[in-house]
Amino acid sequence: MTRGHLLRNIFRVGFLCLVASFVLAPMLATVLGGFKTNAEIRTSAFGLPESWNWEFYDSIVADPAFWRYLGNSLLISSVAVVLTLIVGAAAAYVFAQIKFFGSRMLFSYLLMGLMFPFATAILPLFIKVRDVGLLDTWWAVILPQTAFSLSLAILLFRTFFEQLPKELFEAAYIDGCGYVRFFWRFTLPLSAPILATVGVFVFVQSWNNFLLPLVVLNSREVFTWPLGMMQFRGEYVTEWNRTLAFVTLTLVPAIVFFLAAQKYIVAGLTGGAVKG
Amino acid sequence: MATAAASRQLSASERLRRSIGNGRVSAVLILLPPALILFTLFVILPLGESGYYSFFNWNGYGSPTDFVGLENYQRIAGHSIFHKAIGNTVKIVAISLLIQMPLAMVMALLIYRKTPTNALFRLVFFLPYILAEVAAGLIWSFVFDGNYGVTASIARSMGVESFFILADRDWAFVAVMTVIVWKYFGFHMMIYIAALQSVPEDLIEAGRIEGAKRLQIVRYVQLPHIKPAIIVSAFFAIIGALQVFDVIIPLTNGGPSNQTHTIVTYLYTYGLTRLNIGFGSAVGVILFIAAITVAVFYQRVFMKGDKP
Numbered sequence: 387m388t389r390g391h392l393l394r395n396i397f398r399v400g401f402l403c404l405v406a407s408f409v410l411a412p413m414l415a416t417v418l419g420g421f422k423t424n425a426e427i428r429t430s431a432f433g434l435p436e437s438w439n440w441e442f443y444d445s446i447v448a449d450p451a452f453w454r455y456l457g458n459s460l461l462i463s464s465v466a467v468v469l470t471l472i473v474g475a476a477a478a479y480v481f482a483q484i485k486f487f488g489s490r491m492l493f494s495y496l497l498m499g500l501m502f503p504f505a506t507a508i509l510p511l512f513i514k515v516r517d518v519g520l521l522d523t524w525w526a527v528i529l530p531q532t533a534f535s536l537s538l539a540i541l542l543f544r545t546f547f548e549q550l551p552k553e554l555f556e557a558a559y560i561d562g563c564g565y566v567r568f569f570w571r572f573t574l575p576l577s578a579p580i581l582a583t584v585g586v587f588v589f590v591q592s593w594n595n596f597l598l599p600l601v602v603l604n605s606r607e608v609f610t611w612p613l614g615m616m617q618f619r620g621e622y623v624t625e626w627n628r629t630l631a632f633v634t635l636t637l638v639p640a641i642v643f644f645l646a647a648q649k650y651i652v653a654g655l656t657g658g659a660v661k662g
Numbered sequence: 663m664a665t666a667a668a669s670r671q672l673s674a675s676e677r678l679r680r681s682i683g684n685g686r687v688s689a690v691l692i693l694l695p696p697a698l699i700l701f702t703l704f705v706i707l708p709l710g711e712s713g714y715y716s717f718f719n720w721n722g723y724g725s726p727t728d729f730v731g732l733e734n735y736q737r738i739a740g741h742s743i744f745h746k747a748i749g750n751t752v753k754i755v756a757i758s759l760l761i762q763m764p765l766a767m768v769m770a771l772l773i774y775r776k777t778p779t780n781a782l783f784r785l786v787f788f789l790p791y792i793l794a795e796v797a798a799g800l801i802w803s804f805v806f807d808g809n810y811g812v813t814a815s816i817a818r819s820m821g822v823e824s825f826f827i828l829a830d831r832d833w834a835f836v837a838v839m840t841v842i843v844w845k846y847f848g849f850h851m852m853i854y855i856a857a858l859q860s861v862p863e864d865l866i867e868a869g870r871i872e873g874a875k876r877l878q879i880v881r882y883v884q885l886p887h888i889k890p891a892i893i894v895s896a897f898f899a900i901i902g903a904l905q906v907f908d909v910i911i912p913l914t915n916g917g918p919s920n921q922t923h924t925i926v927t928y929l930y931t932y933g934l935t936r937l938n939i940g941f942g943s944a945v946g947v948i949l950f951i952a953a954i955t956v957a958v959f960y961q962r963v964f965m966k967g968d969k970p
Contacts, residue, residue, distance in 0.1 A: 406783060428809065496697060505949060508946065509939050513939065514711075529700065564685045601930075612794055612908075619912070637793065637797065
């Protein structure tokens, strides 16, 4: 019994390690590749570099364009998060607190964004953004992104707001506190966990978005980091080590952010998914 | 509750005065419109315009005047590359259901219990999911590079002539699907893990006492219990397959000879880069109909009785 148990455990760990190496090997090769000369990458894609060349990493870190790409992305994502949280929470609050004629219909209307992919409307979006003169500005990314995030945000917010104790509102109401003030003073501060979950999700989505910036941004000054990375790759087609160093440097903030926000990412993922 | 009763005892006129004074109406008028305007302007209106533009032959400049009826749709329906894109999307769905989800399930069953080692493996398997698709695509375009890549090294060390997988008509899409499995199985695994952790321990214990084997417990206790999670994860896999774009661009950009297009890369390539706004919009409409069909079908078949 115990021997079978041991054997099974060895098997299990062995299999886990096998899959883990399938997952990690490409990333490891990427990180190491940034230290190698191209000749060395050619002969050993996996091995440790013969000498650790920091120059490729250094040259990217010293390039103001790299930081500008990251800065642009940070700005766009942050504004999208703030807008989504405020606008989405305000609407969800109305749906949770106030019953009025047509509220169910408007709620369903706002949830329609959950049903279809962003890409379906990308061409008219491009035309619209161009016609209002927002092409090549941050707003061209921020506003559509916020609008598309609203559906999920409103759905999650409303569920959460409805679970807040009703007595609280009634007490505040008796004391003469109005709806709008109650929203600012009580609902928002009490909803920190759900705000964080949705905020993290919107942030990640916006930070990684590729299609929308690709369509509406043209000049390098406003590029987000995925666009900057593709641009960089295009410039150094034959120099894999530079591209790999660039990719590695963009992995770092993603992983740090994930480790910091892991709780919210996993909670949002599983909570949202399991509830359907 | 006591305060609720008190407020109910207020006279009707008092309640009316309060409801106006406390801004019930103005609350609706202040808090709701920003969401409605943003959503209408940037989601619903463009969607409607997609439908409208799809009936025109239009390059995006001036206003659409060259009405062509259903010609765009006919051209799409007869376009072999579009057929390829649809076929590839179906392949992604198949790979997701047949390889990715079972793999995710096996991993979930192996590490769903809360131990430090399991937490570490969970983190590792979830890692690809948090990377940007573009970054994942670039990493794997290096792995598959016939000159410098990892697969090339492996091939050379085995004494085989290395070749450019991503430039091979038959193998390029296999490579793309490998990347998709690599990127997303951790996501499905996390869904299963959360569900498996909610299976009552007594049920499993009871099965064990009755002498059920490990596999029997999986088959008769755990899997039935987490069926809703499996249904949801399959839904994400199908909807996700309809949207694949970011990964393809750095990997193959739709090539070689248009073998690896998906619906969205097709839309991008033939609609936007060539400024065939009418044609591209028609592709968008088809994508929309596909997504809605999947959603409605899914709700009818699998989620019946879940919601009132």
